[in-house]
Amino acid sequence: MPPFVPRKRVSSEDPPPAKRQARPDNSQAPPQAPRAPFHLSDSDSDSNSSLSDAPEDLLKGNASEESEDEEEDIDWEDAIDTKTNATTTTVAAPELQDLELTLDQNETHVSDLLDGKKGPSKIERQIRIQTHCMHVQCLLFHNAIRNAWSNDSKVHEILRKKLPEGIHKEVKKWRIASGLELPEPKPEPPKSKKKGKKAQKNKDWSDESERLEPGQPDMSRGDPIITLIKVLVAYWRKQFRITAPGLRKYGYRPVSALETAITDFREQEHDPERHGERIANLDEFRATAERMQGSRDVGAQLFTALVRALGIEARLVASLQPLGFGWTKGETYTPATPSKDPEKEGGSEGTEPETDVTENKEPAKNKRKQFDSDLPFPIYWTEVASPITHEIISVDPLVLSNPVAPFTETDLQANFEPRGAKADRAKQVICYVVAHSSDGTAKEVTTRYLRRRTWPGKTKGFRMPLEKVPVGPRGNYIAFDWFGMVMRGYQRARKSKTAVDKLEETRDLQPNQPEKKKATQTADTLQSLRTSTEFVLERFLRREEALRPGAEPVRTFIAGKGARAKEEPVFRRADVLKCLSAESWHKEGRQTKPGAVALKRVPIRAVTLIRKREVDEMHRQTGEKPLQGLYARDQTEYIIPPPIQDGRIPKNEYGNIDCFVPSMVPAGAAHVPLPGTVRVCKKLGIDYAEAVTGFEFGSKMAVPVIQGVVVAAENEGLLRDAWKVEAAEKRKREELKAEKKILQTWRKFLFGLRIMERVRDEYGGGDPDADRERDSHNPFAVHKKKREEEPDDDGADEDMPDRESSYNAFDHGGGFLLPGHDDDADDGLVVENHDQQPVSISSGSDNEADDGKGEDSEPEYAPRPTRRTRAR
DNA sequence: ATGGAGTACAGACCTTTGCTGTCT
DNA sequence: CAGACAGCTTTGGTCTGTACTCCA
Known part of the structure; x- marks a missing residue:
């Protein structure tokens, strides 16, 4: 290997x-x-x-x-x-x-x-990535809690009670139209009076609808839930007052500003404007519902609760606004520019100290729109699932001008995606949009809100990208999705998926592929030519690439403008050949054909010291950087070594044989890639050459990797058999050795235990408190402590002579060696057991102190020092 | 808002034949 | 005592893809 x-x-x-x-x-x-x-x-x-x-x-x-x-x-x-x-x-x-x-x-x-x-340095990047990941997870959990609160039956009750009669009627209408409730037998049409004129027009329709089977949804005017949602949004916009700032992204601020903010947050009384809105628990959330006021975020959360209170499946959607991991302007904290109050600068987590807020002390009604008015897009909104079609309708109860976006209106849904200069200034981003369902589960719905539902779209640069994790052989990767992993804890189990889930996962949440531009259609640009798979400029050729001799340019490209314009020929990629140096081809088992002329000459890359010296010498002599020729594959041929004769293996100047590919093994010979075959060959007296299968680079050296030997084919069987016998013997020897070593180790361990026991008997050390102390492992310290506690023990003080007497006490059996007994400089205490085997029981020394260890120390316990260590 | 050009960076690729002390 | 073997150390120039900014 x-x-x-x-x-x-x-x-x-x-x-x-x-x-x-x-x-x-x-x-x-x-x-x-x-x-x-x-x-x-x-x-x-x-x-x-x-x-x-x-x-x-x-x-x-x-x-x-x-x-x-x-x-x-x-x-x-x-x-x-x-x-x-x-x-x-x-x-x-x-x-x-x-x-x-x-x-x-x-x-x-x-x-x-x-x-x-x-x-930014690697560590700075890591810090940002970790910060981002942590922030995302905090936000997710925060939203999960808010979602749970939006499920609270008391909150529902509060919100339901506040609904005016008109809304209750609308709800009833919707229930009947959706077939959830049977119409009352009264002949009175279910139209509300406020749509008086429309009702006239719709009269025929309503007549028709009455002909429908009761209990069946009436889709004649579209999904009835949309009408109801529009009514609810209108009601909510009228009733809910925005009195606090919501969550938003501020960017990374200087540590000083952060410290000020944290200190302010900890020490000062809570101020929603400076510290952000705080709803500590469900009771406070209920109180917010009662008051119908709070941040835009809470407004959306309560709206979700209201929809749920009416028995409609609704999800609380949050577009996370986490700190990013890049170094763009969007990640940098920008204090409010015209701020007149320096104290406010960088002060608050909750609110940007906008001038209009801080300066205006107008009545609440005027102030109401001021909070977060610079955020053109919502951060929280609601997704309503139609009980009839199971389609998702996105509803923004407070911010957007088009608050209701049904599934079919992809453009309206894309309106939730922050874009434009205003969003840029407010640092509003889209990276993770998560919908929390009433059962406590959550799912990612980012795709729905991306324009044209195309990935990565605007999430690029703000969302943790898929990470390529190498697996298996080189070049194979699997994509690791960090956010997918984070979301696994929130996701609904596969078996509990609802009709809504299944529908959206096959439609709205299916990402579109970005539209590929036809490179041939558009005019040439430097960028398009750089990435083109069809055409190429000569300057984009890689070091190992050259144009096929006689390749004709297909057209010319004008780079630069005006005076700097320069014409360059455009070639086909098909005319580009991959080239390698003669040495590199050799490594692939090929050699240049006789008379081949290099297609390209490039500077030599010298890595090893010897090569470097050669190159430097040539450079010194000629004054130019020495070049090496590169050859295309068709300028090379397989290296077919001549067949061996008389069982003799040909060897190179280093006494071995190059065996980079199997074809380099000469006919009549065989490669036996087994370790230790050299010795067997020598024993058997057969001719062999060590097989070089590659090189290892390091320390400015290239070291050949040798795998077994090449021998004559007729000797292969003999060699393998002999090797097997040898290997079996070797294994046996190793087993015996291992067994011996195990027994030795046990012996040493048991002696160690005996010594420890004896030390305990002699000096104590069973006191758990003392053990916990820093030097509790030190028997001398323990001994001293014990003596201090018992001054009348033997009356002796703790001077050196007395210590020496303790050393002497050890000498009687398994005791410590006297200083000077072992002349090494080891800090550790060496205990000599009955069998005169030194055992190191404690060592505070580092490797360098260990260097002087005597020969009798066991290598497995005191690793032998490296040459490098000693050189220092 | 968008796309092209240029810049910077991280990571990947390419590189081609000891030396010495200890063990067996 | 000879030969085997382990351990040392883990380069650095260049290329390439990507992210980013500036500018039109």
């Missing part, structure tokens, strides 16, 4: 590109900040106080130096001496301390990033 070759770059000792060094200092705050506190205890008082008094200044002032140190000088021993630079003295204190995060007040912002021309 070829050994593992790491493909990914892990670290680089070279300094990163200059751009990285030009990063704004504070961008590295998260990884560096925890280090500063370690130093506080042993740094001089000046730096200490300056750190605590003016952390921002200090961090800011040292930051440029700091980042250089961070990247160029990892040797922290030097850093300890740098007393002036508090933040560079990183891990000076040896003992463990609490990790502290000190974040710079002037936290990095998008603008800083752009000025410094640096992107």
Whole structure:
């Protein structure tokens, strides 16, 4: 099996590109900040106080130096001496301390990033991704709770009681029209008076409808529920007063602003305008229903409750507005621009301190529309399921001008998708739209509200994209949907799916594929040519690609405008050939045909030291970068080595045989890819060559991977049989060895137990409190403690001579070795048992201290040091 | 609002034949 | 004592896809 070759770059000792060094200092705050506190205890008082008094200044002032140190000088021993630079003295204190995060007040912002021309670091990206994921889950749970409250029968009762008589009549009408209720025997037409004139027109229809079988839905004027919903929305818009701000996305704000907001939220009395609307429990929710006022969000939640109260299946829909994971303007906190009250800036989680709100002290009626008036799209709304058609009707009770969007009106449903400059400014996004049903389950319905129901549409950049998880052989992936995973906890079980579910899942929630543009139809652009599968510009050819000799351009493309316009020939992709160097072809078992001329010449990529030296030498001599030729497949042929003669295997200059593909094995020979075959061949006295099947790269070296041997075909059977015998013997030897080792380990373990028991008898240590102490493992400490507790034990104090007497006490049986007995510098206590086998029972030493361990220590317990470790 | 051009970045790809100490 | 074997270390330049901004 070829050994593992790491493909990914892990670290680089070279300094990163200059751009990285030009990063704004504070961008590295998260990884560096925890280090500063370690130093506080042993740094001089000046730096200490300056750190605590003016952390921002200090961090800011040292930051440029700091980042250089961070990247160029990892040797922290030097850093300890740098007393002036508090933040560079990183891990000076040896003992463990609490990790502290000190974040710079002037936290990095998008603008800083752009000025410094640096992107967010990996860790910063991770922080945002995690924040986003956490926020999404919090919002989901919040909505699940609100949904449960919207199910409350008392809330329903409150809302039902408030309905005027007219609405009750409408409800009854709807029930009859839907066939849910039989019409009363009275001949009086079920039309309400407010539609007087229309009723005249509809009279014939109603006559007809009466001819329908009672108990059957009357669909003659469309789904009757739509009429009812429109009435309910009109009622709700009139009755519900928006008196508080709802949820919204603010973006990432500077830490200082966040801290102020949190402190304000914790310490000040709750103010909905500054801290957001708070409904602590169901009782408060009921009270809100009673008052018919609150945020737009609560308005939609109560509206959902009202619809449910009328016996209609309704879902509470929420378009989550989580903090994102990108670095666009939308993720950056933007304080209200014309704000005159600096205290309000960055202050509230609940409300944007809009000037019109803070300045206007007009009566509530005028103020009512002010909350969230800058949000052009709803965040919460209702989905009503028609009991007749099982289709979903989207209802926004408070915000949109077209509040009722039936399934058929895809454009109206797409109106819920935030778009436009106003939505941009208000940071309204669509990424996850979740509908919570009355049974407590929830399902994702984002697709319904995307324009043309096309993915990813506007969710792009705001929603966690599908993650490609590699599986199986290279190039195979499965798509991992993070949100799908999160939603699994909320979803309705497959067997409990309703007719509504089934219908929408086959229709409204089926995403459309984005319309592919016909590349041939549109005019050429650089982008279209870059991605085209049919045409290509010469400049887009990859390093390993070349044009077929004699390929004719199909047309020309003019790049640039005006004076900078430049004509370029456009070629067919079909005329592009994949090329490889002679060495690369060799690895595929092919060689260039005699007389083949390279289609392309490219600079040599030298990786190993030897190759690098060669390339440098050539570069020095010629003054030009040496090039290597690339050849197309049809310029190469299979390497067919000549058949072997007399059982002799041909070998290359390294004494082995290249066996990258099976065809490279010469006729008359066989590849036996078994380990340890070399020895067997030697034993048998047959000719062989080790088979090189690939290379392993690392440490600027290419190491051949050898898998077994190539032998003459007539020797193959002999070799395999002998190998089997050998392997069986080897296995037996290994089993015996393993058994021996197991027994040894047990023996050692039992001795250890005996020693521990003896130590306990001698010094105690059964006190659980003492055990819990930091040095409870240390028998000396325990002994000392015990003696302190019992001063009249033997009257001796805790001086060194006495300690030595304790050492001596151990010597009588399984005791500790005296200092100097073992001349190594091990910190651990070595206990000698009756069989004179040293056992390390405690070691606070690190590897470097272990390096001096004597030869008699067991390798399996004290790993042998590496050369690198010793070199340091 | 949209799309093209340009830029930056992360991750993937390509690379082609030791050295030394310890064990068996 | 010779030969086998384990362990070291895990590059770095270039390409490519993607995200993002700017600009028309």
